[in-house]
Amino acid sequence: MKAMVYRGPYKIRVEEKPMPRIEHPNDAIVRVTTAAICGSDLHLYHGLMPDTRIGHTFGHEFIGVVEEVGPSVQNIKRGDRVMVPFNVYCGSCYFCARGLFSNCHNVNPNATAVGAIYGYSHTTGGYDGGQAEFVRVPFADVGPAIIPDWMDSEDAVLLTDALATGYFGAQLGSITEGDTVVVFGAGPVGLYAAKSAWLMGAGRVIVIDHLEYRLEKARTFAQAETFNFAEYDDIVVEMKRTTDFLGADVAIDAVGAEADGNFLQQVTGTKLKLQGGSPVALNWAIDSVRKGGTVSVVGAYGPIFSAVKFGDALNKGLTLRMNQTPVKRQWPRLFEHIQNGYLKPNDIVTHRIPLADIAEGYHMFSAKLDNCIKPLIIANPS
């Protein structure tokens, strides 16, 4: 089968790989129809996530058709159209039993501090991802869900991470009626977080980014006020000014570390202040929120230490909430919101790219060419 394969920093290609096999009785093999490239894939692409091995196939956002199931699989069968949450999890360990699906202890031997994720290096378990024609799906009775007939398949692929994570980011903000919510990052997760903040009763939603076309999307898709931080000397002071020097009630970091650059760019960003790299967004969130406010973090951060302004968080009495999203917990509610017309996930899709052209897709997404917001990968035309 054909699969995207990592060849080193900034280098990927499509290779012929052996078909994935049933390795465990509760595995399924899924024929991928649509996958997506995610902002957090760029951490891998840039070579910044430890234990990203040559030959690894990325892709934690995908949907497809069940091709084969292991002997103990009961809940799905060959031919079912399924959506698969980005988390690999067992459903029965201490953490899964408490709903912490993203923190499962039974699927990632390489680390205990992070759960398992498809196509996200060996630090998250060494599972191949869905930017391929076929993928192994462990615990097929637990993770995947059959895609409802009424659901658009592009909406389904966006539910496997981006939308669920944006909604989760707003949830972690503990928004109450009338709150001012500021979202850092107008990528897919930030756009969905801003949209979700309204559903939870925000009175004012502000989105901050540096790319005008993404801010335009924040205005039209998420009905948010927008600020382009490149146009301000000090975006934190600007946030104070626009909130009567109180600060926002809730700040959501939908950027994460290092989304835009490589190590060198981190030096230029954090040392020379030439750009907004590394944990800058998180520090802006800590600085922009009011005293006693809540900072929600759903941007991706790796295991390597980052310089977070913890003293300010302490002195301001902030609540910091964060996790990888337990995707499947969000689905029933999000299905309702989509059916009611409150959310239209695929409004943010900008590109649909055949698997064969995925190297160009990564470059385009990484370099933010062609007003790219969310690229989908067409693996097997359905």
Place this chain on the structure above:
Amino acid sequence: MAASGPQTPYVANKPKDIPTAEALRARIPGWGVDLDRKDRPSYPREVYDPGSTGAHWDYPEEQPGREGRERSIEHGRLTPVFGTSSPLHGVSGSIRRYAYRYGEGRAAHWLLLLLGDRVDAWGAHAVSFVRLRPDNPITETGVLSEGRRHGVASRFGRKRVDVNHQWIDPIVVAGPWVAAAAGAVLGVRAIVRRGRR
């Protein structure tokens, strides 16, 4: 808002200048449908409900092929299920196996893994020339999309922070290739000279 005298946050009350719930609902379909924090899917955060996940086992069957699989020393045992993407091999494999002697709280663990990654990449790059399929820096970096996806227009005429470091990007990308080529030329010249003596 009263113009004179101190205002929030110097006094207690925040002026209510946000739109009414009705106005918000009219402008934003679904505004406030998840207003009740107790009714949001992740509240409360941890509910003990093992029957709800679809798992029909207390402890999953163990995946075969466990021998020699690396694991964090913070795990009491190898997990019953694991990925099989790229097993340890060669020099990078030794570095990585060594890294797994350190706990996850130690910088040494992660930095050694990153070193293993670089060695893995260099090794795979060298091997790609020996095997039938050499790495192709044009197709594999996707730079052709600069021409096909408005590469120039996407960078200029707008306030983009990454324009600041664009001048150095070609040096970073092409630099190692140029340095390697120069090194190869010098090496060949040295050998040729030695041969002439």
